[in-house]
Amino acid sequence: MEKITDTIESIYEILGRVTDPEVHVLTILDLGIVRNVALKDDELIVTITSTYTGCPAMDMIAANIRMELAAAGYKNVRIEQSIRPAWTTDWMSEAGKEKLKEYGIAPPDKRFTIPEDGVGCPRCGSNNTRLVSEFGSTACKALYQCRDCHEPFDFFKCH
Numbered sequence: 385m386e387k388i389t390d391t392i393e394s395i396y397e398i399l400g401r402v403t404d405p406e407v408h409v410l411t412i413l414d415l416g417i418v419r420n421v422a423l424k425d426d427e428l429i430v431t432i433t434s435t436y437t438g439c440p441a442m443d444m445i446a447a448n449i450r451m452e453l454a455a456a457g458y459k460n461v462r463i464e465q466s467i468r469p470a471w472t473t474d475w476m477s478e479a480g481k482e483k484l485k486e487y488g489i490a491p492p493d494k495r496f497t498i499p500e501d502g503v504g505c506p507r508c509g510s511n512n513t514r515l516v517s518e519f520g521s522t523a524c525k526a527l528y529q530c531r532d533c534h535e536p537f538d539f540f541k542c543h
């Protein structure tokens with residue numbers, strides 16, 4: 385019989401294929417929203433934390449987790465949503481932050497929540513940027529524009 389630690393490890397590998405429906409380059413492991421994986425009898429329990437209160441993407445993420453696990457043969461899956469402690473951008477992996485930047489989204493920066501200006505432009509690296517709207521393409525992001533290359537870009541808001 386397979387050891388339980390191997391099983392949990394392989395489940396994490398499967399979860400690493402589930403991406404954020406809003407930012408496809410990020411997996412849910414990059415986001416750090418998977419808090420726990422447990423096997424209880426023949427039930428698999430995956431605990432996730434929402435990145436943003438009422439984030440509509442969470443239902444889609446839960447559905448995608450079910451789909452990936454079902455494809456790997458895990459049918460009896462329970463997804464629990466944990467509210468506390470609240471997700472913070474600290475849980476995002478460094479690799480995830482790099483991927484965000486390559487994708488053209490300014491990664492979260494602990495120094496500010498929604499800064500007026502000074503966020504690094506993910507395209508040209510300039511700090512000569514301005515806040516356009518506190519709400520970008522989704523509620524989880526704010527919209528900025530670079531004064532140097534004039535490109536608009538999203539900034540992943542800190543929590």
Ligand SMILES: [Zn+2]
Pocket residue numbers: 505506507508509510530531532533534535
């Ligand atoms: Zn720029």
